[in-house]
Amino acid sequence: MIKKYKILVADDDLDILEIIKFNLERNGFDVTVTNKSTETYELALKIKPDLILHDxxxxxxxxxxxxRKVKHSEVLKNIPFVFLTARNEEHSEVQGFDLGAEDYIAKPIKPAALSTRLKTIIKRYVKEEELPNLNVGIFKIDRDSYVVYKNEEPISLPKKEFELLYILAGSPGKVFSRDDVLARVWGNDVYVGERTVDVHIRKIREKIGEDFITTIKGVGYKFIA
Amino acid sequence: MIKKYKILVADDDLDILEIIKFNLERNGFDVTVTNKSTETYELALKIKPDLILHDxxxxxxxxxxxxRKVKHSEVLKNIPFVFLTARNEEHSEVQGFDLGAEDYIAKPIKPAALSTRLKTIIKRYVKEEELPNLNVGIFKIDRDSYVVYKNEEPISLPKKEFELLYILAGSPGKVFSRDDVLARVWGNDVYVGERTVDVHIRKIREKIGEDFITTIKGVGYKFIA
DNA sequence: TGCCGTGTTAATGTTACTTTAATATTAATA
DNA sequence: TATTAATATTAAAGTAACATTAACACGGCA
Structure with a gap:
């Protein structure tokens, strides 16, 4: 599952909203927009965005x-707040505003730059939880290199297979239903059929051997060490 | 990545601020301005400039x-502080001021000279972190000469290719996403497309051989020793 | 000025991963 | 052992990701 960042955008110009929404979504963001600044706060509470982009x-x-209102909310205050300013507005006013470490972006917006910029800002705030490498039985599962070692033998897995094995091996012995697996590997808003999991299990078994993932009929799969 | 120096400029004359900002930005500086000297200190704390240019x-x-205030701050005291003085002001007063090794620049400002002068001053202060040369497997990566040695054979790489290889080879086996690579080789505020990385990888493979950089689909690239 | 090297982009080709669907096999149970 | 439900297997279709090439822009330099 690729983490999909949620952006809340507020601007009174519907055309600009449209452009921003289109471009950010094309770059894999989950975008919510509003043209009423009075709504921003409520919306933010509801959707808990990873970043607010505000005219x-x-x-x-x-x-x-x-x-200010957002920054006074316990729940929202850690969300990076980025200002959108027209070129001829007073940037110094933005800079002078006591923002913590907020940022601002000048219009007109360069779409290509926007996504990158926002990603950078989010990363600065949201320190990605580092997922640990695993040592389970004879297996070492190494996220840094995307390689699974069976004893000393390196086995390279493509992304989905790797993540699926990582979930199973993360709790050896625990049974995961196909729904569990789909939710955790594919994410909560991707809808593929349950049989897809079966196929990936097949591929993994082919590569690491048949004896490490067992099927519990009517329930799901589990990894045994 | 070319380090983009941040300059904080304080002057009460908005026209001068405008001129300086325009010229420094054209020369690749990241410029923040204020027309209130009471704000300088706070701003400096926030943005951590590489140099302060102050009327x-x-x-x-x-x-x-x-x-004085800046020089008493543990955090800021190593930032070079440069005075802007009108021609008819008392230079001797500036010279007499116990500045440590501060500098001053006389108005009217010659834009062309300004950037060069500031760069020189910054370099005097900011000793560039010395990046080490690498020895990885059969490769020796020599930053001094921008040459990669494969066994004994010297291979000359242009800048971007060299830096990209340097990043990958710096952590053999670790997968770097294109985003990682862009952030580290191009810097956080340069916006080029992700495909650019592919092309550079191609060029590098052509020169050092096909077997040393592996693709992990959906994730990125890694160097193997 | 024209050429060369570098860096970037865009267009197109290619690969291999992902998903589906169809069919086979297995396990539970009556 | 016949029936059924669940899973396994396989192949094919669809798609996303990467590779490759060519074209362009730009600066340095003869």
């Missing part, structure tokens, strides 16, 4: 007000 | 006061 100049509430 | 004569706090 500075908006009717009713400006970006600074929204930012 | 001497400013309302509220003059440059000397700001400089």
């Amino acid at each position: 500075v100049m908006m009717p009713e509430m400006d970006g600074f007000q929204v930012c | 001497v004569m400013m309302p509220e706090m003059d440059g000397f006061q700001v400089c």
Whole structure:
């Protein structure tokens, strides 16, 4: 499962919203938009975005007000808040605003740059939980190199097979239903058939041997060490 | 990656700020400006500039006061602090000020000269971290000469190819995503497409041989020793 | 000025991974 | 052992990811 970052975008210009949404989604973000800054806070509470991208100049509430409100919320205050500013607006005003370490992006927006920039900002905040390498029985499962060692023999697995084995081997003996596996390897919003899991299990068994993953009929699969 | 130096500029004249900002940015600096000397210190704490360029004569706090404050901060005291002085101000006053090894620049400013001058000053302070040469398997990667030796055979690589190989070979076996590579070789604020990495990998493989960089589909590339 | 080397992009080709669907096999149980 | 449900197996279709090539832009330099 590739972590899909959620971005909340607020701008009163519907065209800009459209452009941003289109481009970010094409780059694998999960995008929610609003054209009313009064809604930003409620929306943020609801969807818990990984980043808020907010126009500075908006009717009713400006970006600074929204930012302050967000930063006073226990739940939301750790979400990076990025300002969108028109080129001729006062950048210094943004810079002077006590943002913690917030950032700002100037319009007009360069789509290619935007995704990269946001990813960088998110990564700075959300320190990816480092998933540990595993040592289970005769197997060593090494995420750094995407290689599984059976005793000393290196076996290279493609992504899905690797992640599936990683989940199973992470809790040896525990049975995972196909639904569990799909949720954890494919993610909660990807819908593929359950038989797909069977096929991947087949591939893994071919590569690491038949004796390490057992089937519990009517339940699912488990890894045995 | 070319290190992009951050300059913090303080001057009460907005026109001068504009000119300086424009010219420094054109020369590849990352520029933050303020027209309030009372803000300099806070801003510096926030953005950690590589150099502070500060007008001497400013309302509220003059440059000397700001400089003193900065030099008393554990975090900031190693940042070079450069004074901007009007031609008819007392240079001797600046020279007499106990600056450590600070510098000053006289207005009116010659844009072309400015960038060069600042670069020189920064380099004097910021001793570039010395990256070590690598010996990995049959390869020797020599930063001094930008040459890769495969056994004894010297292979000359252009900059980007060299840096890319250097990153990969620096952690043999570890998989680097294209994003990782872009961040580390191109830097966090340069936006080129991911396919660019593929092309460079191609060039490197052509030169050092096909068997040393492996592709992990869906993940990235790794160097094997 | 024109050429060469480097870096980037875009277009196209190719590979191999993923998913599905069809069929076979196995296990439970009556 | 016949029936059924569940899983295994396989091949084929679909797709995503990567490889390759060519074209262009740009700067340095003869």
